[in-house]
Amino acid sequence: MSLFLISSIRGVIALTTAAVHKDDLTLTHYWPVLCILIAGSFISIYNICSMNVSLPSFIRIFHSDLATVQWLMTGFTLTTGVITPLSGYLGDRFSNKHLFLFSIAGLLISSILCAISWNIYSLVCFRMLQGLFCGLIQPVTLTIIFQVVPQHKRTMAVSLWSASTILGPALAPTISGWLMEHNWHWMFLVLVPLCLLTLFMGWRVIPFYRTRIPGAMDGLGLAYAVVGSLSLLFFLGKVHEWGWASWRSLGFLAVGIVSLLLFIRQELRTKEPLLQLRLFRNRIFTASISVSAVLLIVGLYSGIYFIPLYLQEIHQMSPFHVGLLLLLPSLTLGVATIASGYWYERIGPLRLVLAGAVLVVLASWKFSFLELDTSYSYVALWMAVRYIGVGLSMTPAMNAGMRAVPAEFYSHASALINWLRQIFGALALGLFTSIFYTRMDTHTTALQQSTPSESVQWIQSTAYTLSIDDAFMFAAIFAVAGLPLALLLRRSLTSPS
Template sequence: MTSGIGGAAVAPQAPAVLRELKEPSPYYWRTLMTLIIGSFIGIYHVVSLNVALPGFMAIFGAELSTVQWLVTGFTLATGIIAPLSGYFGDKWSNKTLFLSSLAGLTISSVLCALAWNIYALIAFRILQGICCGLIQPVSLTMLYQTVPAEKRSLAVSLWSASGILGPALAPTISGWLQGYNWHWMFVVMLPLSLATMWYGWRHLPVGGQASRRRADWTGITLAVIASLALLLLFGNVHTWGWESPLAIGFLCTGLAAAAGFIRHELRSTEPLLQLRLFRLRMFTASLGASVVLIIGLYSGIYFIPLYLQHIHAMTSLEVGLLLLPPAMCLGVATLLSGKLYARSGPVPLVVAGAVLLAWASWQFSRLTPDTPDGYVMLWMSVRYVGVGLSMTPAMNAGMGAVSHELAGDASALINWLRQVFGALGLGLFTSLFYARFAAHERELADSANEWSAERLHETAYTMGINDAFLVAGWFGVAAIPLALLLGKRAVWSRRVSAASTSNEGGRSEA
């Protein structure tokens, strides 16, 4: 046992590859390039269907509540598997895990292209989610292992920006391919995936000997039960009602499993997730801000394409083209945040991003069926600039507060909570939308106005989306006090300077 977080005893769990790579390789850029491309491939599949849900409703003759599981099931799978990334990386090495995940993603993508009905497609999308859920945390862990300390802020920004290219390109490409031949939506990344696996096999660091760390199956079981129960609750509460036996049962099951998971992890000598990291104020504040921002972000990713397709009758390709400039703004803002991080620290960037996210969400709470497309593009751009400015600094602050040996545990914890709360947020917003849509439809029908049935439906639908964005705006506001806990500029300047000096000294001695 060694001294751990907040003075508590923590079992030594550093993956073997972490122990071997204490000194960054002078050829770290090769690893970084591989991780950037792999991250792009994973994120591409995460967002590739965001504008395609209405199209799959027509292709398979399915309801939105069923088709939604193409996104929800995928997101849940990524959240469930993310905690295992630390264990698998420790057992097999992060290189093996990264390449295996890319291989699994490639195979599951081919299976998606061969799906014969909506249920088969959902099942194969869940397999995709399992692989993508491993790619993100293991690539982030390897980045922190390989890149010198003084270059990590820029490296994380580049890594994040590669993920931004997914939202920038996937909707446009998927929209076009769905109209041409939907099967190609899932295999378009196949050549790039194969090339990345080959390059990664040649250039990624191998790591040390595998450890004997045991799998925490009790923790895994409790985490899966809690995640599934709460997701099913938030995704269906608009149909069940909060007072229904189903809702109460899933709520009690989810909360009990979550409490049992926390209790078990804190007592375990080899926990699935190192929850003692929450004793670090900086890590906790940064993770809280990231989770809140992710929940607020998901509303725009999900509802704006639905609004444009359902109310403005736009095709998936037209939606993808309209959302291309906002996604590019997201990429530029992410790179800019990396440049500014060393000078300003995380606080001003996260606060500015949260304010922009809340402001744009409030603007989207005022949509009408006749809102111009330019208005949507403008405020999606503002929204994405806010996300780009805040997400990477928030994550950098948390990872920077963790020791090198616990980087793998921190990466797994961050990615797990972001994915799970993202899925829960999506379910929450979906339930809120359906409930408010039905309420507005009844109110407008009772007002005995002279609108046509189509106009009444469109207005109620838009008002339901407005209510969802109003709630999303408050999540942006909630991120501001969490950002203020991340420290002051002087503190962060000293930390960055110290990390750079320490790294230079270590290389000189070597």
């Protein structure tokens, strides 16, 4: 895979010999670059979120089941997390401009392949291919921002970039839901024109910027990271079927833990690591990643996964109407993200992260009380509270981490932040799915014994709702456990670069 990526990037380089260099970029010219990065980030986030309201529909379209269709999200998230560690090396080796163009071109091709899928397994494979390119876009766009935007403008630039990614969660469910009702193939083709425009404009305006040229790629470290991530995901995704004490569960868990420990040892020993794990010696950087991964990602993924399922399976809403219901709450995420950028320089990241984390905990807890007849306004209100909490917290935590590292390690810091977010996101999906299925069996058995006179449909719907409640309660517990991590963030408004 790495040889394919490198050879493909070389092809892009051959087409971009007329690159703009960083010396040609004046302070007034970073806005066109930022607009292109925002467009690329939106394309990536749209592909991530377009499936949120579509899983039940694909169950029916391809006559599949939730455990299989869930891989449209889980597999995508996993490949995104697996490829992200390479972004730092590839950005240093070929420049982040060329890596960005390569990723947009890859998303263009993989989207077309998704549109022509002939069964659920081909769609899962093409979605995983999409995940590879999305895994490169997010870290490379963040790195380019820190390379080309003046230091005193970075906080607001990062906030605008983050807010642009909110357009994905805000618009993707509505757009994809509407297209799903008419022709599901267009879910994947709708952004093809934007991909072409971003590819052309990115070639014209993004500057060529290279701080250093690394040596050979750390292939052994990459292998450890891939094996460890895959093993842990299979463990969390299948433990509800295999059982926690089965030899397969324990085997995958052991392989995952050992592989990641070997990855850490390899990265600390090699002269040219795939990822600069020594960045974790920086307290602010470590705290920012910990807060993002444990507190917010775990809490966030439970919401974007289970709420659409609840609305469609229990309330029988169409994907389009689910998207409409969640549109306004999603837009509050963008507003909160921009507001956090405005307040960051005034009050620092700690208060923003704590305030947002409390809102995430509160919303997760309130979602643990869903019932068969819970009103739409209740769902919309607490989704908005949840999104406001994420918007207030995510960007300040990320910004604090990036500003705490030297400029020559921006690409590695961005890769680490995005890699761990994606890995924790994939693990969170697997974990919450396992919790859901385990509790589903428990609740179904209990309801059959306690209410034998009720219909099978009522028992199944009630068990389904109670299982979602349990998943949100676990999410709230995880978020509460992560609250002390936010205290590690102190007011840090200056960058060492």
